[in-house]
Amino acid sequence: MSTLRTLNYDAIVIGGGGAGMRAALQLTESGVKTACITKVFPTRSHTVSAQGGITCAIASADPNDDWRWHMYDTVKGSDYIGDQDAIEYMCSVGPQAVFELDHMGLPFSRTEEGRIYQRPFGGQSKGPDNPTQAARTCAAADRTGHALLHALYQGNLKGGTTFLNEWYAVDLVKNQKGAVVGVIAICIETGETVYVKAKATVMATGGAGRIYQSTTNALINTGDGMGMALRAGFPGQDMEMWQFHPTGIYGAGTLVTEGCRGEGGYLINSEGERFMERYAPNAKDLAGRDVVARSMVLEILEGRGCGPNKDHVLLKLDHLGEETLNLRLPGICELSKTFAHVDPVKAPIPVVPTCHYMMGGIPTTIGGEAITQDANGQDQVVDGLYACGEAACVSVHGANRLGGNSLLDLVVFGRAAGLQIEKALQEGVSHDDASESDIEVALSRLDRLNSSTSGESMAEVKAELQKTMQLYFGVFREGESMQKGLKLLDELGERIKNVHLEDKSQAFNTARIEALELDNLFEVAYATAVSAEERKESRGAHARNDFTERDDDNWLKHSMYFPTEKRVGKRDVNFSPKTVEAFPPKVRSY
Amino acid sequence: MLVSIYRYNPEKDQTPYMQDINIDIPEGKDLMVLDVLHLLKEQDPSVTYRRSCREGVCGSDGLNMNGKNGLACITPLSEVVKRNKLVIRPLPGLPVIRDLVVDMSMFYKQYEKIKPFLINDTPPPAIERLQSPEDREKLDGLYECILCACCSTACPSFWWNPDKFVGPSGLLQAYRFLADSRDTATNERLAELDDPFSVFRCRGIMNCVSVCPKGLNPTKAIGHIRSMLMQRST
Secondary structure (H helix, E strand, O other), rough: OOOOEEEEEEEEEEOOHHHHHHHHHHHHHHHEEEEEEOOOOOHHHHHHHHHOOEEOOOOOOOOOOOOOHHHHHHHHHHOOOHHHHHHHHHHHHHHHHHHHHHHHOOOOEEEOOEOOEEEEEEOOOOOOOOOOOEEEEEEEOOOHHHHHHHHHHHHHHHHHHHHEOOOOEEEEEEEEOEEEEEEEEOOOOOEEEEEEEEEEEEEEOOHHHHHHHOOOOOOOOOOOOHHHHHHHOOEOOOOOOOOEEEEEEEOOOOOOHHHHHHHOOOEEEOOOOOOOHOOOOOOOHHHHHHHHHHHHHHHOOOOOEOOOOOOOEEEEOHHOOOOHHHHOOHHHHHHHOOOOOOOOOOOOOEEEEEEEEEOOEEEEOOOOEEEEEEOOOOEEEEEEEEEEEHHHOOOOOOOOOOOHHHHHHHHHHHHHHHHHOOOOOOOOOOOOOOOOHHHHHHHHHHHHHOOOOOOOOOHHHHHHHHHHHHHHHEEEEEEHHHHHHHHHHHHHHHHHHHOOOOOOOOOOOOOHHHHHHHHHHHHHHHHHHHHHHOOOOOOOEEEOOOOOOOHHHOEEEEEEOOOOOOEEEEEEOOOOOOOOOOOOOOOOOO | OEEEEEEEEOOOOOOOEEEEOOOOOOOOOOOEHHHHHHHHHHHHHOOOOOOOOOOOOOOOEEEOOOEEEEEHOOOOHHHHHHHHEEEEEOOOOOEEEEEEOOOHHHHHHHHHOOOOOOOOOOOOOOOOOOOHHHHHHOOOOOOOOOOOOOHHHHHHHHHHHHOOOOOHHHHHHHHHHHHHOOOHHHHHHHHHHOOOOOOOOOOOOOOHHHHHOOOOOHHHHHHHHHHHHHHHOO
């Protein structure tokens, strides 16, 4: 430890995507000594790939729009295991968060009145009694994530945020009392390992879509925050809930925004039929993502897939006309030409459901404080640890996220975590220092890797992990096959412990980083598998062939995966919003 | 296919060198250059490059491929390989950290110099600041920049004066804020660009335009700034 340099901050934010930068900005502006640690330069974060928009009742497209309708849609979309107090918070403070982004410079598309342009997205209505399709997703063409991420980075430059760019967080440092007191991190450029000490550590590390073979996610989405939390013994919530986006480009996996269907595009099968009319007579192609993805897989399974292998369907856009496509969906036209060799102006895009979003994550309060359970199953806040964005499970998305809600989640709860930490620091935070052995624990994984002399090839084990998840924990699941998958994961886990790092050099050693990431992928995959096997019902994105119905008697609950015992427990869903009546569970149809 | 790749590990190598590697390209698939790098890294994990989104929006993998800058993830082999050979080098003109990874601090410094954030002295309204579709349209072709540095590192003026010439990417961003109807700092912005180097080192050779992977036109943006500067001085 004596050789380990220590950096000292009041707060550190791990991750420089939307959530991390919003949290960092909040903290910096309130004068908290903060550093944002990010493994890639901030504008390379995966938020950049978000396309369609940020859903929020700003009453531009419809002057009578109401955040309560957005709340209702989100609760229904979550298949009723989204926490209603958190959803209420997100939908009600959302407009303020969106206006802030405009003031920061985000170049939203505009209406004739000069207001922010809003487009229809899946699962949007005008309240419980009015299923009329709403247009609630604020957009900057189809590059909203890019525009948002750059605006936030620019806001942080203006605000003077300290960034540790291309630094990689390895593991949490926990003191003897179980409080989180910072992280071990590597400066990628020099290879130096440092203890970054902090009173508050925020996990804003994003998703982990790379546990699957086919994903819309960036190569960097390896669940680092969730992995670190699980290794430190903290639980993961609703880890079985993975969203498969209906429209990933066939073969490449790159995302095609739901905004395509919002603008009037629709899906067709090999017979040219607009099949969503059969599955969701009212919302059709704009039903919840889980519903659309399952319908697509059913079409393919029943032999109505397209192409020589009948293994995908088509997204038809040409009827929208070249002008609309160039104005509203220019990025999609580009992506489709590059990755599908198809010009959407002339021909439909081949698409297939593709792993997209982790609804689960580190359970938190609205203020981002990480939660675990005590011996009596009561919520207990973890000292020093916070989470926001996709890495967290607050939970606003429950069993299925609505399109456009992830960007809102980032800015609303990134800000909320910043506010909470500011308050906690004002009230006074003092943790015991980490002992030498506490730090050694956090260094052990790195030490193992740095002294490996032989073992498994990383690329091979990673590919097998991704294949296993794809095969056994995909859109449709079944007990027996999941048990088989779990067995394979157990074997893979042993092999991963034995991965060999051939290249021991210090400077910009990406092989070392990838090996560390692989551990995180495995932690997340394993938590997913155990939780999925345990939840014996079908709800939202979790669809089981052996338990096809939703079971509110037993499973109107969050699942809680405890890594130390590899056990799944349950946690109550919040049905107590502060200013409105709770929306009771109903049959979910679109 | 023969891949000739630039290698340099500061801990091992006195000088950089080109390593020639033969690799089998799976038939019937038009791989991207990034896919080829993945194949190389599977064989030799020490091969080093940046990558993230793999779909041309994050700007991590700007490289020089057969002499031309571009993004590895959206450059298909069919477009770039000549006579069954692919030469991969780091972006030119920036210090190399390792293999294909360059030190981008100079590039980012120029970006920061132009104050790449909205400045507006009036207190913000309770809703968004209104902007007409026509005014918003002026930002098209500007805000899409992904900071990949393909343009600035293809620019001889930037190679010569990376500390004084803002470079095509930074200037495109400078104009993005000059053109934004919500920004009120036009005068200050122009004043800070009004010297012989920041803007006027651009010689209009348009390398930036020919390499921009997003199809943007920094030269045109620079032209607009020039005329704004001219008008300001008259």
